[in-house]
Amino acid sequence: DRQTAIFEDILPISMAEVKPNIYLAEFEKAAFSTLKVTITATKDAELTVFLGERLSDDGLINKHPGHSFIGYEKLSLSIKKGTHEYQTQIPANHSKSPHHQKLAPFYPEVLPFRFAEIILPNTGVVIDAVTQYALYYPFDDEASSFTSNSDALNKVWDLSKYTLKATPFLGVYADGNRERMPYEADAYIQQLGHYNVDREYSVARYTAKFLLHHASWPTEWHMHMLMIAWQDYMYSGNSDFLVDYYTDLKAKTLHELAREDGLISSKTDKLTQDLLNRLHYDGNKFRDIVDWPKGTEAGKNQARNAGPTPEGERDGYVFTDYNTVVNAFHFNVLNIMSDIAEVVGNTSDQAWFKQQASIVKASMLAHMFDKEKGHFVDGIGTKHASLHANMFPLAFGLVPEEYISSVTEFVKSRGMAASVYGAQHLLDGLYRAGEAEYALSLMTSDKKRSWLNMLRVGSTMTTEAWDEHYKPNLTWNHAWGSAPANVIPRRLMGIEPIESGFKEFRIVPQPATLSDVKLKTPTIQGPIHTELKVSYEQELLKWTLQIEVPANTKAQLWLPAMFNQFNVNGELYAPKMQSMLMGEKRKLIPLVSGKYIIEVY
Template sequence: MRLLLINILIVLGPFLNVQAQDYTEVKAKFEHNLHKPVNIQKLGDGHYFIDFGKAYFGTISLKPNASQKDSVVFHLAEQLSTEHTVNRKPKGTIRYQRVMLPNLNKGDATDLILPKVIGNTKPEAIALPESFGVIMPFRYCEIENLKIPIDDLIIHQKVVHYKFNDEASYFTSSDTILNQIWDICKHTIKATSFAGYYVDGDRERIPYEADAYINQLSHYAFDNEYSLARRTNEYFISTPTWPTEWILHTAKMFYYDYLYTGDTESISKFYNKLKDKTLIELAREDGLITTDNEKLNKELMTQLGFENRKKIRDIVDWPMSERDGYEMKAINTVVNAFYFENLIMMSRIAEALDKKEDVLFFKEKANQVKVLINDKLFDKSTGLYIDGENSSHSSLHANMFPLAFGIVPEARKEAVITFIKSKGMACSVYAAQYLLEGLYKSNEAEYAKQLITATDHDRTWWNMIKTGSTMTLEAWDIKYKPNLDWNHAWGTAPGNIITRDLWGIKPITPGFEMAEIYPQLDNLSFSEIKAPTIKGPITAKFKKIDDHNSEYEIELPKSMNGQFRIPSGNWKSIKHNGVVIHKKTKLKLSEGRNTITLKK
């Protein structure tokens, strides 16, 4: 038995990215569950339609209470073609599989053995443990040629996902569309954790840094489980992907791991690698970076974690059709905005590790880059940022990323925000994360919420729900990305935005020693939220009593202090726990319940 366990550990070690002695702990964090059907419809003689309610990664588990000597056919799918018929020829990489069992034996528990998909089992894909078998995302099942009574067939959706506490978070509000978008985002984070890493859905099952960043923030909004994010972050140290901006997400992800957990182990262990991944080596003399640089040689590529790749290249957004006509230049505005953000992240990481000289170095570099972006990548005649050096075009992306990263000076914000609002959702579901972040940071909550809850066009989260998916899509619609999948966690931006920006619940200090709550609830008449933290949940309630009076109840867990930023408004009266507060924009919160009442 011991020898068998050692052999299993050797096989699974590369998948788990942990040493053999850690395997038992990691394995314990996977959950295998059996879900009953929520609806069974008889379509004809021996022909049944089954709906399990939500798509998960898994297979079908059967236990017949009667035998059938003839074959039975099963059709598993994510999508329907009619109300009670699965789509057997879906477009893109929306999943469908046909499986036939030669017979059913009374009392024999059986799992359907699914065929492998070449696209997500390539060497670069995350390999699943053999014990999982082949799994696929599906919600529906059709059965044909079933000759025993359906009541004699115990059938379950057998699912696998990483440890997830459904009770760790909740959100509700007076906006039913917003509530449904929260729900689809939460389910996506749970269901797509099947690989033990943050992967880009089922199409490739490969971790990508930009996908993982959104996945990480959304996971933090729904559960206080941090090992999956950390394992994924550390995977990228030696297994980066090709886009310039994706590499520039690495330091951000490590910083947020530290900010949410207070644990310096990971940032300390990989500090020098994180410095490399700022791409500071690609800076030209004036301080801006470019991948069109002779310094980007084999030695530097190896230093960045690449074994065979010769170059990296700028991406701006993906697919390319989502770039809003972006003019790709050697000195790229989006790339350099990310570079500035990396320098800020590294200054904070250096501060956490008490590296005083590096703190000063990164802050000075960041200030230098900020000045250069505002000088060389800005068109004074239009009041807008251009796509790159010597560009004559201003895209949504060239303006929303500087806004999100705090590069835009106050005097320029009005023109930049007006331009951004004129563009609508002219970006991908990935870039929408930064569009919404920038809007909330600029007190544009009304417009931001309009984008999240819009229902009148297809570049919306509502469109994802309307298509019939129970997980967020890889793109707004199949017409924008013909090979999209229906299980992509980088589409969950609203999941973390609702917690972090609409409700404004964020850690001010590492490990949530101090939390900030800055609600920008727009026109909601009520809302409740439970936000998980490493110290325990923060719960918050809001109700609009009438046109003049509003009330907030904020409850902090033990050993946590907080800060409540008073929402903008012409408040005649502000009370904190019944005490009148004069001329303050921030209130100090203590552990336990805090009540804030605002009167216009």
């Protein structure tokens, strides 16, 4: 069932008369809100109120949003003689998106704003109180925390975490104030983040059920449904979704589009109306996306939803009928479907999907991989190689071990040539390959394509694109940009379930250049506390870890094999297992429930 959000009164951090009879209230952060104001007046009057997410150079609300959907509204407020509390009446959001989500009819309309500008008559009106009346889905701020010796990374974490608190105000993962509709890729990133900052699974599950029957157009988005379903099972331990929607999930692998060698295409006659019906897609634009937004062709005017250069956020990706990114997703979800089949007890499907994944991998390496250059090309029929054609295979475990170095070097050569959505998979791939230092540099970058740039331009939530420069019609409240909220726990500290419901999990720290990291991350079993300090004693590298493993769980702690001495709670420990994991050899320390101090040299 769809859950209900709750209104909360938030006081401003400042309230001042910035110009004669013009008052500006600033709140700590933007929120989906309406404004409440208490006013004392000597006579009836009309006030003008502006609500907005950003200011202009004159210190007042920016009243020229351009093509953007950065929060802005001009409102009139009728006041009466005496002292009364008023609430602004914001016009209803009339997005024309096909799966637009509406507020419950008993709620006042809200919009994202951080600033309120109130213009008073010359005399007779006094503002007694101003409140941001903010609508939040229930959220436990204390369920998670993160600090490190990197001020930049701390700011990026706070930005991402708050985004996950503020954006599910509709009781569903909707993609910001512009469309207010769910998309599968958006929901996947928001789900991963939400599960890592709060112990709450209902809104993700409701969104998954909605999306399963109200699919969006991109080929890869359909396959995200299996990724969403599997993460919900692994984090919550609840298999009901896998069992109840098993047939729908099988269709979402798109295995029916495969040719004899396993590769799929959205551009053949295998994409029948019957299949589209079973995918629950009722539009006419089913096609590959790779990343978004697209670019602007040379000589053409930039569209509101496009980047200024031909490359767009796709690194100049060349679309072919048999697309490398699409088939990388296909490989990934075939493996997931095999795991789902095992959970529901369908052994024949389990074996078939696993075998099909092997076939797809072999075909991709045969037809989409340039062995001479050591990286993937964009698809069959082109020699162009993009960041995307390589970061997705890296993230999904498609790259043969002997080519991981060449693929990662190519990926690093492209920089952040992807959108805020693509950044999720780029960071996943880099950490999987052991490129933690480069991944950390991307998360703490202050370039235009960065989370720090989102803060620099004035947003308090992650934005739909890195900047208006790259997508003029962006919003400043789009949770598909919140990747660090899950990447920091899942990749930097390496905390992930390896048995459903966190009955067993692993910890694979990759601190890179960080020397002090402290994390609390929620699970269905209770919070996991981890702290890592990196130091040198007589030029000898030392890690000191404090770990709290919740009751009724166990953990696998994997530490770099370069360490020779391991002390667990003051006693010498000799690891008995060594394995390649996350790009390097690591040694295993198994942990049961309890508190630990672990020192390694």
